Amino acid sequence: MRTKRSDTVAAYLFLLPFLVLLLIFFVVATGRAIYFSFTDYDLFRPPNWVGLRNYAALFADALFLSALRNSILFAVIVTAVQTFLALVMAAVLNQKVRGIGFFRAAFYMPSITSSVVITLIFLWMFQRRGLINYLTETLQRQLPVLLSFALILIAVQVVQVAWERRRALPATWTDPALLVVSLLVASGATWLLVTTGVIAPRDVAPVDFIWLQTRDSIPSGAPFWLSVPIPLAAIMIQNVFTTIPTFMLMYLAALQDVPKSHYEAASIDGANATQQFLRITIPSVAPVTFLVLTLSMIGTLQMFDQVAIFGDAAPLRSVVTLAYFVYDRMFPGAQTPEVGFAAAGAMFLAVLTLVVVLLQRRLVRSEGY
Amino acid sequence: MRAAPARPGTAEQRAWEHWQARRRWARAGLVYAVMLLFAIVFVGPLLFAAVSSLRTDPLEYPPSLAIPQLQPGNWAAAARLGQAGAGDRWFGGFAPGAVVPFEIAYFVPDGIDVTTPDVEVPRRRPGAGLGAVLAIEYAADYASVSELQRLPDVPMTVETSDGTTRGRRVAYAFTIRYEGDGPEIDRLPLxxxxxxxxxxLESTLTASRLERRGRTASFNDVAPGVLGYVLRNYVRVFNEVRSPATRQSLFVAWIGNSFTxxxxxxxxxxxxxxxxxxxxARLRFRGREAIFMLVLFSQMVPLQVLFISNYLVLRDGIFTIGGFTLSSLWGYPGGMLNSLTGLVFVTALNAGAVFIMKQFFESIPREVEEAAMIDGANHWRRYWNVVLPMARPALGALTILTFQGAWNDFFWPFIVLTSPENVKTLPIGLLSFRNTYGAVGDWGLILAGAVMSAIPVIILFVVFQRYFMEGVSFGGGKE
Structure with a gap:
């Protein structure tokens, strides 16, 4: 279509409010951040040009190195764990059943509430005498019961499958009908064993694991770049918990489009569940996987809220991320703000994000999706 | 392995079908069970926090769902006591003329001497932090406790891990009176x-906690009313946290700010x-591609890059030249930090929303507009009278997503709204709850505030679920 002058005038009138905002809060903002990153600006005195000094100083700054380490470990570990778990859970749930809407809504609950609400609730659960330690303790105490339940379950299932196969019925090891029977038998048998006192919960020392006010990291004794501070691990757990449902539902939508005949053909050829998962499920949702990986990497690299909400509940070094580092240098409490330094950190974060996105784009193209 | 038997109608065929049907049912059952399990895992922490927020001390160990605030016996007692204390069965209180009857029972093992317990109305400050600065009236100054009357003993035994202990149940009854004139006091601790x-053992109302190795049964309020008892932490959120200067309830101010x-x-x-x-979407003009690329690019730059300059923009009131500050035109001569106006300015740039609207307008057939064009309508009329009314679904979705985004927004309010306390929005207010009350371990207030602040979005989600799901595909599915 031809460009008309009246169209152009109208278009710019329609766009005026948006363009003004875009100019002030994006174009100028980006420009100023780049400029400040080459100066010694401190909010009060006019900026002086210092060249690349801020960027060089970043890599000599202990807090920045901690932030870089924390951000990278956080992004890589959280992305890997939540993508994998989301895919596995979606594969388990990939059935056309009635009433999925209700469950879908339930799964969404953590991701619609604000980061403050979720983080406060997790802070409470991670207290020394909180729910997480209590559940860990309970799990340790009930270990004998759980183990005997699992053993009975497996034994009953094996016997049943063997019996069905003797009758020449093609039962698989995870045959659902037999599994239901095995679950019932195992529950009953375990209950009987517990009430008769044959197996009893163990006596265990109370779990007093300190999640927040600690400078320790896991695995202990690992080199700096590979050790995850424990408070950061707590944020990882929280983040995985809140993000899995969203990604799981994205996977579920993709899986529902995979033709059932693929799985049927595979099972006729004798492929077991694991083989089907590796050979059919994973390749057919590859485009979604790349999307999930990109969204997850961007989100986790820029993690800020949880660090700010943890505040003095955990040592700064243990939870600081690149995003929080920028904030911390801009508003360092009683010290003088280091705006130039903060801007250099922000530019580093921006470039890192951009590189990750572009790398993933390139990867997607080369794989031909 | 073998396939289904070939001959239909035979007994073998029927058995095979039966076998298959059984597997389908079992699979559906297992899938529901797993989904239920996942739902419990994902909603569990929220629900558990909501239930624990009713507890006097949510950090009490071990965590449990069996809490006094959920026992109907305590509800009835709380209503009765509230009625006796101030004639208010819902929120209770302690008013002149009140006579509050109370009973407490102990187990006394054989061989232990019984001495009459000591009853006292203590002078306890409500909570710590933001509430502690307020001058308040104490029930202790107006209350008088009657003589304790010993009720008939009842023999009983108690089972412990060491075996059975014989003894008796010793109970006492007494009243707490408000004599003379005075102000109505909102709580009566004991x-x-x-x-x-x-x-x-037990008392008219279950003790809030046992102190001094179980010797002292301590009650936060023995005339609470039902809501004052069950929702005590919620009432505290509204009443205890007040601005020192104006005595205005901060939580109410935060809710107002968040909605505004x-x-x-x-x-x-x-x-x-x-x-x-x-x-x-609709107009062809020079620079269109460039602007669109800018829109896409602006979504990839981290907030941290932009916030440095944008913070300064607000501080300077957009810009200041020769003593003139632009924002003084709309009443902010000293810059726009710590104001909702500033917050609106700095969050008004929403490239994602522009993207959504553009996508939607492109899905409307051009013919609709062409009819209006022939009638000679200008661009504004075509936008306002033709296209916009058709865009109601998209505008609805955008409204809901924007509400959720604004209500939950953390970063910008955190930067812009720092002092005084009453300019904050709910998430930032909750953060100052954590800073003041988390340090002293008073999690009841924090959880109650968190649960309340989650409610509007949850209601919106339940009603308009569809829009939230679409929001995910808006954000993600367009790659």
């Missing part, structure tokens, strides 16, 4: 201290995004 060896911010941001977003989206 401490009952018994001799060593007497074990607290969300409402203004919705209007601003709808207007700007629909106009910009219309131009980008």
């Amino acid at each position: 401490d009952v201290t018994a001799a060593v060896g007497m074990q607290y 911010f969300a409402a203004v941001r919705i209007v601003v977003t709808l207007v700007i995004a629909s106009m910009a989206g219309y131009a980008l």
Whole structure:
């Protein structure tokens, strides 16, 4: 279509409010951040040009190195764990059943509430005498019961499958009908064993694991770049918990489009569940996987809220991320703000994000999706 | 392995079908069970926090769902006591003329001497932090406790891990009176201290906590009313946390700020995004591609890059030249930090919303507009009278997503709204709850505030679920 002058005038009138905002809060903002990153600006005195000094100083700054380490470990570990778990859970749930809407809504609950609400609730659960330690303790105490339940379950299932196969019925090891029977038998048998006192919960020392006010990291004794501070691990757990449902539902939508005949053909050829998962499920949702990986990497690299909400509940070094580092240098409490330094950190974060996105784009193209 | 038997109608065939049907049913059952399990895992922490927020001390160990605040016996007692204290069965209180009857029972093992417990109305400050600065009236100054009347003993035994202990149940009744004139006081705390060896069993209202190795049964309020008892932490959120200067309830101020911010941001977003989206979708003009690329690019730059300059923009009131500050035109001569107006300005740029509107306008057939064009309508009329009314579904979705975004927004309110306390929005207010009350371990207040602040979005989600799901595909599915 031809460009008309009246169209152009109208278009710019329609766009005026948006363009003004875009100019002030994006174009100028980006420009100023780049400029400040080459100066010694401190909010009060006019900026002086210092060249690349801020960027060089970043890599000599202990807090920045901690932030870089924390951000990278956080992004890589959280992305890997939540993508994998989301895919596995979606594969388990990939059935056309009635009433999925209700469950879908339930799964969404953590991701619609604000980061403050979720983080406060997790802070409470991670207290020394909180729910997480209590559940860990309970799990340790009930270990004998759980183990005997699992053993009975497996034994009953094996016997049943063997019996069905003797009758020449093609039962698989995870045959659902037999599994239901095995679950019932195992529950009953375990209950009987517990009430008769044959197996009893163990006596265990109370779990007093300190999640927040600690400078320790896991695995202990690992080199700096590979050790995850424990408070950061707590944020990882929280983040995985809140993000899995969203990604799981994205996977579920993709899986529902995979033709059932693929799985049927595979099972006729004798492929077991694991083989089907590796050979059919994973390749057919590859485009979604790349999307999930990109969204997850961007989100986790820029993690800020949880660090700010943890505040003095955990040592700064243990939870600081690149995003929080920028904030911390801009508003360092009683010290003088280091705006130039903060801007250099922000530019580093921006470039890192951009590189990750572009790398993933390139990867997607080369794989031909 | 073998396939289904070939001959239909035979007994073998029927058995095979039966076998298959059984597997389908079992699989459906297992899938529901797994989904239920996942749902419990994902909703569990929220629900558990909501239930624990009723507890006097949510950090009490071990965590449990069996809490006094959920026992109907305590509800009835709380209503009765509230009625006796101030004639208010819902929120209770302690008013002149009140006579509050109370009973407490102990288990006394054989061989232990019974001594009459010591009853006291203590002077306890409500909570710590933001509430502690307020001058308040104490029930202790007006209350008088009657003589304790010993009720008939009842023989009983107690099972412990060491075996059976014989003894008796010793109970006492007394009243707390408000004599003379005075102000109505909103709570009536009580401490009952018994001799060593007497074990607290029960009382008209379950004790809030046991202190001094179980000797002192301590009650936060023995005339609470039902809501004052069950929702005590919630009432505290509203009553205890007040601005030192104006005595205004801070939580109410935060709720107001959050709603105002969300409402203004919705209007601003709808207007700007629909106009910009219309131009980008429908009009051909020079620079269109460049602007669109800028829109896409602006979504990839981290907030941290932008916030440095944008913070300064607000501080300087957009800009200041020769003593003139632009924002003084709309009443902010000293810059726009710590104001909702500033917050609206700095969050008004919403490239994602423009993108959504552009996508939607492109899905409307051009013929609709061409009819109006023939009638000679100009661009504004075509936008306002033709296209916008058709965009109601998109505007609805955008309204809901913007509300959720504004209500939950953390970063910008955190930067812009720092002092005084009453300019904050709910998430930032909750953060100052954590800073003041988390340090002293008073999690009841924090959880109650968190649960309340989650409610509006949850309601919105339940009603408009569809829009939230679409929001995910808006954000993600367009790659």
